[in-house]
Amino acid sequence: MSPSDASDSAVLPEYLLDSVSLLSKKWHPAIVRCLADTTGYSFSDIEDRLDGVSAKVLTDALSELQAYEIIERREVSQSPLRVSYTLTERGEELNEVIASLADWGETHLAAPATERVVLVAEDNPRVNEMHTAWLEEEYTVRTASDGEETLRRLDGDVGVVVLDRRMPGPSGDDVLDWIRSQQYDIRVVMATSEDVDLDLLDMGFDDYLTKPIEKQELLSAAADLFERHQYDAQLQEYLALRAKLTLLQVEYSAERLESNDEYRRLRSRLDELEPASDDLDDVDPELFERIPVEIPS
Template sequence: MTDSHARETPVVPDSLLDSVSLLSKKWHPALVRCLSGTDGQGFSDLERRLDGVSAKVLTDALAELREYEIIERREVSQSPLRVNYTLTERGEELNAVIQSLADWGETHLAEPETEPVVLVADDNKRVNTMHSAWLEDDYTVRTAGDGEETLRNLDTDVDVVVLDRRMPGLSGGEVLDWIRSQRYDIRVVVVTSEDVDLDLLDMGFDEYLTKPVRRDELRSVVADLFERRTYSTELQEYLGLKSKIGLLRAEYPDDTLETHDLYQRLRSRLDELEASDGTFEEVDAKTLERVAVGSPQ
């Protein structure tokens, strides 16, 4: 009796195979999701929202979903002819299934979020340990004690480098040049105990801190650099220039800077970015105000 019943009940019923076949077509679930929560959409609206779909594929998908009574076509006007597509009651039920599948995929199939990575590079072991301890609650922290070890610990997983300017072997400046030559999407804060000098103009750092660095100061700068990684190239360049120029203007009189050719070129580039229409669209006023502190015009 049990064996006979098992033979009569397929492990995978036809209804499941039919449902999977319908949903496996790329644009079918996308169309259902696109129509959910709306009073209806026209062909051109759907074509615009479903980026990449061709007119023929969209026409065929609409026809098949109408055949299954998942969507319906309604005339909005006859002259000119305008039609809208809406979900039927059956379509609303299918939309709930698609949402459940999306939620399941987000929970079980999405790539696990990894903790952001900061590389702390300093030849002073005490400073290295202290800076790492300040950051390890929020980030995965790697450490390096010289330039060569810094390069060995660098890869595309690293998001921010806290880089000592003077280290044995390769200097912080040489490491920074290498990072920029590899076009890594890495933000760099240079840390040094030395006086600020005009050689800074040639360094491609994003922020600059002078030792001894305070805990809140380091944490704030690193958090800010993580935020900057989401900005456009132009905005990141602007914020880096603003920080660099503000630092130099706090250390040197205007007449010294005004006679320095490289400073003038950087100043001109900053003016160009400020005049650009789209430079600041991604950032709020508070962020711009924070960067502007210490950067007199």
């Protein structure tokens, strides 16, 4: 067998290994992609677009790519000296290969995106449409216009429910009880135009918004509740209970609340759940912006 025949039949021919070696260097593919579809960039242009590359590493990488005739260095002016880097024809061909590799990697190697699903349960068509439009900017949104449809549209894929408290058929209160009875890992924000009442003490919601709801208010609540999925059950219970008691303290005097047995029980439960400071290291401080840091006695 001739040397050329051996090269052709090799499982990993030398030219393939050379190509892999060239592309395996961190900044080489990045530089090629950076220069694609441009009329040329200066050294500082490339440096600005490649976050994290040092001047020395970039200089070495550009020199090596020039040696392979993948990029070309041209003097734009001599005084002051200005140079521009562009892809050669060989470089344009390599860019197509890199783009194909990127597409393949996105299809077969990238971790699947976790779909975040919000169910908007609201019987007012205008409000339902408005809340849906706001949330669709960041989430996959399902909608329901009454209690029966809400129950049909609920499953384990739903992460957050924006639940109208008063709907035809099963009410929001009934739907909330059903969600908790099924032990779904779903966070619920109750939405209502009704006055805040002490009945809330018995409800297992995670957040509570009073209509009319502002766009940023709704988006912040949804973001907070999705973030809570990362926390353990005790911290989630603590945050939900803290939000509930804070809400009631805004509406009722301390004397009125302290005369309520259920309120006192929940206050004791809140004290039991109080996390240590170390347990809050990974909690976004902004999560507490709508919940006072200290709940008064």
